[in-house]
Amino acid sequence: MPEIEDRLTALAGAIAWPDTPRLSLAVGRPIAVEPRRAFFVPRWAMAAAAVLVIVASLLAYAPTRTAIADWVNLHIGLSHTTALPTPSPLPSGTLGSNLGLGTRTTLAGAQSQVTWHIVVPGQLGSPDAVYLLLPPDGASGGEVSLVYATSPGIPVSTETGVALLVTEARGSVNEQFFQKTLNDATTIEPVTVNGHQGWWISGQPHNFVFIDAAGNPRFETLRLATNTLVIDDGGTIVRIEGHMTRAQALQIAGTLA
Amino acid sequence: MEGRPTDEAELVARAQRGDQGAFEEIVQRYQQVAFRVAYVITGSAAEAEDAAQEGMFKAYRALHTFRTGAEPRPWLLRIVANEARNRARSAGRRQHLQLQLAEDFRPGDAAPSPEAAALAADEQRRLLALVNALDDDDRLVVTSRYLLQLSVEETSAALGIPEGTVKSRLSRALERLRQKVEEAQRA
Numbered sequence: 297m298p299e300i301e302d303r304l305t306a307l308a309g310a311i312a313w314p315d316t317p318r319l320s321l322a323v324g325r326p327i328a329v330e331p332r333r334a335f336f337v338p339r340w341a342m343a344a345a346a347v348l349v350i351v352a353s354l355l356a357y358a359p360t361r362t363a364i365a366d367w368v369n370l371h372i373g374l375s376h377t378t379a380l381p382t383p384s385p386l387p388s389g390t391l392g393s394n395l396g397l398g399t400r401t402t403l404a405g406a407q408s409q410v411t412w413h414i415v416v417p418g419q420l421g422s423p424d425a426v427y428l429l430l431p432p433d434g435a436s437g438g439e440v441s442l443v444y445a446t447s448p449g450i451p452v453s454t455e456t457g458v459a460l461l462v463t464e465a466r467g468s469v470n471e472q473f474f475q476k477t478l479n480d481a482t483t484i485e486p487v488t489v490n491g492h493q494g495w496w497i498s499g500q501p502h503n504f505v506f507i508d509a510a511g512n513p514r515f516e517t518l519r520l521a522t523n524t525l526v527i528d529d530g531g532t533i534v535r536i537e538g539h540m541t542r543a544q545a546l547q548i549a550g551t552l553a
Numbered sequence: 554m555e556g557r558p559t560d561e562a563e564l565v566a567r568a569q570r571g572d573q574g575a576f577e578e579i580v581q582r583y584q585q586v587a588f589r590v591a592y593v594i595t596g597s598a599a600e601a602e603d604a605a606q607e608g609m610f611k612a613y614r615a616l617h618t619f620r621t622g623a624e625p626r627p628w629l630l631r632i633v634a635n636e637a638r639n640r641a642r643s644a645g646r647r648q649h650l651q652l653q654l655a656e657d658f659r660p661g662d663a664a665p666s667p668e669a670a671a672l673a674a675d676e677q678r679r680l681l682a683l684v685n686a687l688d689d690d691d692r693l694v695v696t697s698r699y700l701l702q703l704s705v706e707e708t709s710a711a712l713g714i715p716e717g718t719v720k721s722r723l724s725r726a727l728e729r730l731r732q733k734v735e736e737a738q739r740a
Contacts, residue, residue: 300727300730300731300734301699301727303676303677303680304680304684304695304699304700305699305702306677307677307680307681307684307699307700308699308700308701308702310654310655310677310681311652311653311654311655311681311700312652312653312654312655312656313589313592314588314592314598314601316584316585316588316589317584317588317602317605317606318584319580319581319584319587319588319602319605319606319609320577320580320606320609
């Protein structure tokens with residue numbers, strides 16, 4: 297009879313363990329590695345900063361500014377200017393170039409690089425810009441983004457200069473897994489678009505996770521961080537992001553072809 | 554047992570610099586052992602999944618505390634096991650885990666005939682029943698060290714006890730198990 301230790305070791309390979317779940321960092325909260333060392337601000341620097349803030353506040357107020365000028369015997373004229381409001385500037389550069397969508401291309405150029413059929417919302421017509429993100433930065437099989445500068449009834453984001461963003465990649469959505477990525481300020485509602493399963497995500501979603509064509513989870517940042525409609529269009533995961541209502545999103549998605 | 558590739562240190566270093574993909578790779582490598590450790594502690598697959606998932610999350614956020622050059626596996630197991638223990642404690646009960654033999658288990662080449670194989674399988678089944686019947690402390694240390702094949706360091710991390718305690722507790726647990734085996738054979 298072998299020793300008890302040997303028998304236990306042999307037993308290790310015979311245990312019926314439950315199936316191991318796929319673990320991931322995709323849980324509903326922002327994650328960040330904490331810094332190695334807390335940023336230390338010396339007391340003298342804090343005191344100096346406080347003095348600067350006080351002085352700056354006093355200088356910003358015209359009567360005290362004049363008094364200070366008199367006190368330091370500064371015999372120069374301090375003229376008052378009124379700052380004119382300027383319109384919110386749109387981001388500079390090519391449309392969508394600041395969103396990390398990959399390389400700019402054309403619809404035909406993108407189609408030649410991916411194996412699936414890129415769907416375009418007929419209601420919106422041809423996109424104003426097309427981007428292609430290939431692995432390893434993009435999902436397995438590539439990721440195509442269609443950027444629309446304007447869309448009737450949908451406001452343009454002042455931060456991105458984009459009205460609507462349609463992103464496509466091959467993969468699948470695990471609803472339970474995906475729900476975990478959403479924060480409390482976000483609601484999710486299952487929808488159906490042309491017989492395809494979809495999810496209307498309203499509020500302030502920031503992250504999206506799906507399983508790409510190679511079976512790997514992809515953690516993506518929603519570029520516009522606003523209402524988003526996700527559709528599983530026969531294995532192509534289509535995301536439509538924009539400041540749109542649910543009805544507008546469903547109407548646009550209904551014209552995908 | 555999952556492998557420990559030599560690029561592990563590089564993966565950890567990348568993760569510490571904020572590379573989430575690198576940490577995902579570490580998670581994929583150790584998710585099985587982490588989940589099983591949590592399963593042994595909580596006695597529930599659902600609780601174990603939650604504990605392992607939450608533990609991985611906490612590990613990611615605590616990467617700054619990881620000591621450069623250390624083995625990430627015991628460190629990860631410690632965090633996941635802590636999470637599992639907290640969950641088991643807050644649930645107010647610890648489900649007494651009854652491990653089972655895999656249905657398709659065959660003793661393999663060591664058995665010279667089908668009859669001998671059946672006999673060996675039966676012996677394994679009875680041995681597992683005796684392990685299941687050990688008290689919690691004994692069962693956890695035996696299961697961790699032999700059935701999960703953790704090192705002494707990893708067992709210490711998983712059970713939250715010093716390595717010296719692992720060795721002494723294991724020694725006593727094996728002695729008690731040996732006695733039970735002998736009693737069962739005489740019966």
